[in-house]
Amino acid sequence: MRLRPVTRDFNQESDMCDLSIFIVGAAGEGIQTIGDVVARALLRSGISVFTTKEYESRIRGGNSSYRIRASGPNAPRHDADVLLSLNLEAAAHYENTASTNCILLGELPPGGQGTPIPFQELAREKFGSPLFANSIAAGALGSAVGLSQEILEEAIRERFARLPADVLQKNIEASQLGHERASASRSSSSVIAMKSTASTFTLASVHEIIPLAAAAAGCRFMAAYPMSPATGIMTAFAKDPELGVFVEQVEDEIAAINMSLGASAAGARAMTATSGGGFALMTEGLSLAGMTETPLVIVVAQRPGPATGLPTRTAQEDLNFAIHGGHGEFPRAVLAPSNPQDAADVTFRAFDLAERYQMPVLVLTDQLLADSHFSLPDLKIPEQPVSSGLADPSGVASYQRYALTENGISPRLALGQSEHLVLIDSDEHDETGHITEDLEITRPAMVEKRLEKARRLKGEMALPEPYRTDGARSVLISWGSSRAAVVEAIDLLRADGKPFGALHFTEVWPLPHLTLPDDVEYWSIEGNATGQFAHLLQAEWHIRLAGTIGRYDGMPLDARSIVAEVVGSTSEEVS
Structure with a gap:
């Protein structure tokens, strides 16, 4: 089953805690620079952000977007509550991503909705160069989402810290111009007042x-x-x-x-x-x-x-x-x-x-x-001691690189680590590492040695992580990057009274030993067309899946599309 994008109605009062911002334009126009400045300013305001890029395989031209999700989950959304366009082609290309009541600003078609601001024209007129158009755009976007000029200035100083002082000052003035222009061109009721927190985030x-x-x-x-x-x-x-x-x-x-x-x-x-x-x-x-x-x-x-x-x-x-x-x-x-x-x-x-x-x-x-x-809020790099996997040569009398052991793991010495001879070869070998053609004893023993490691590895693979599975009658199964979209989908389904839960796999092979309840309806959610993980689960665990939902158009999975497909296909009654 193929996922299709789903948009929603945007209400400025109720949706201030989940805002989707799109900066759209051509490759080379600076959409990433604008997005980076605004994302930094949001973070400085204590507002969490999730940013992602969607772009074509080209250096210049085409249609690309930089997307910021503010105060929401770390998961993609494919609809925009605020859309800033850098050129008319991009405005037309991304028009269908706009949610109802979406705030539009930037380079827009004449006579259309939104706040038209000619960024490049203003940059040439006020600063003598189109290079300052990005800072004007950042200021305008900052105004649209309720950021103060002071916060934007701090973000610009951080982003352009390596520029000469006079150029940095012009960028600050350009952002101020954009901020003022957007504020003056739009009624105060269309400005989103984002709520900040006391949290500090690592991006x-x-x-x-x-x-x-x-x-x-x-x-x-x-x-x-x-x-x-x-x-x-x-x-x-x-x-x-x-x-x-x-x-x-x-x-x-x-x-x-x-x-x-x-x-x-x-x-x-x-x-x-x-x-x-x-x-x-x-x-x-x-x-x-x-x-x-x-x-x-x-x-x-x-x-x-x-x-x-x-x-x-x-x-x-x-x-x-x-x-x-x-x-x-x-x-x-x-x-x-x-x-x-x-x-x-x-x-x-x-x-x-x-x-x-x-x-x-x-x-x-x-x-x-x-x-x-x-x-x-609290990113941690593991700090536990790293133990060497190498054996101590002083305790080895006669070394065999591929010595047969109960667990299949042989003592390993590195090349040149000691006086012991270490033989490594791509041919089948005996315990010392010498090439062998012994098909009766050595070959079977070496195959079994290697596969014994696989059997023991299976016993220490992590179990899937459950999410809101208590009382769940349907469970969405995910792996890798699909986790965030599935977790958000579960929250949306639960909020609608539907008893869904999730199981997420981080260690996907070999699958651990696990028996799943057979009175639950299971769905596999993944970013491919053939349900690769679904087939793996069926082959290894013999579970019956109610269905597989995949996305294979090159865009990431998103919660609302998952919900739409699940609700449209599941036996759960729509409330």
């Missing part, structure tokens, strides 16, 4: 947090080749040398995974990051990690495929690929964070599992998580 994206958590988990090497939407992880590492992680931009994804495996074999905790097409090139290296039992963390940032697909859009299409990629049978774990705090915990967990089980661990993110910024 962060998942891909900004993964490098911090990886460094805290002991990562010391990262090799990657740029590919949207994974590139930000590599650049975040490279921009922060204090993390102590050696970063190498290599010639392709094949080099990235093999170089990272080499670093891991030499004793360094290592990782790489890519997207679907790059992961396709990495699968031989993934299989190599399985055969050589070398720890490695791989972030796969999903986007719609196949092939190049939609490079700047989001999807949850690579779950099956992550679980089954690579030839042969070997253990792996697949984890999927849903927000920055999740990302911190999941990244730390990924390195721990990789090191202890001597296997690859895949972390599935996507474009939504890469490009969205979440407001978190």
Whole structure:
């Protein structure tokens, strides 16, 4: 079943605690700059924000949007309560996203509704350059959502701190002009008075947090080749040398995974990051990690495929690929964070599992998580001690890299760590690491050794996290980035008297041991067309699903669309 966008009526009195702001225009017009200034100003006012970007795969032109959800959940909304347009084409393109009573301002068609403000014309007239149009727009938008000019000035000083003093001052004056122009052109009743709190928020994206958590988990090497939407992880590492992680931009994804495996074999905790097409090139290296039992963390940032697909859009299409990629049978774990705090915990967990089980661990993110910024009141990077997965060579008399053990995990020494010979080869091998063709004893023993780790891993995988499942007759199942939309959908359904709950999976493979009640109606909610996680649940747990709701147009899941589909299809009576 395909999700379709749902808009709503906007009431300025009752909806002040959940405001959706769209800044729309062409690539290169500065929509991100405007959005960043206004988001900073909202945060300074004690108002939580969730921001995300929706843009085409082009450097200039087209239609793009920067979206701010203020005082609401950290989840996407696809309708706008306030829409600021930077050009007429964008105004027409995003017209159907406007909620009833939406406040429109900016470059608008003559004679239409809203507050027309010619940003570029004003910038040229007052400041001699169209470059100041963005600050005029930020001021106008700030006025529309009830922000004071003083708060906007603080946000502009923060955003443009590196500019020369005279240029910074012109940007401040430009925002003041926009603020005054919007206020004068609109009746006071159309100004939204946002309610602030005493809370302090950290604004962060998942891909900004993964490098911090990886460094805290002991990562010391990262090799990657740029590919949207994974590139930000590599650049975040490279921009922060204090993390102590050696970063190498290599010639392709094949080099990235093999170089990272080499670093891991030499004793360094290592990782790489890519997207679907790059992961396709990495699968031989993934299989190599399985055969050589070398720890490695791989972030796969999903986007719609196949092939190049939609490079700047989001999807949850690579779950099956992550679980089954690579030839042969070997253990792996697949984890999927849903927000920055999740990302911190999941990244730390990924390195721990990789090191202890001597296997690859895949972390599935996507474009939504890469490009969205979440407001978190108390973001924490794990600080527990990092224990080395390497054995103490002083306690090893005769070393065997692949010694057969009860749990399938052999003592691991790094290359060059001691006088002991460490043999690592992609061929099947005996306990010492030497190549073998013994099909009667050694080959079966090594297969069983590797798969014993998979069996034990299954026993320590985390159970799904329940949400409002008490008394629920229907349960929505989600994984990864779909969590926030599903949680919000449950709240909307519960508020309407419908007994729904949710189960969310962060550790998606292998599935843990769990028996679900059979008197509940289950729905799988995911960002793909074929219900990949639904099929996994049916194959592993033999549960009967009432249905699968998927979104596969490149846009993220949102609560109102989920509610509309569930209510339209479920046996629950509509009140």
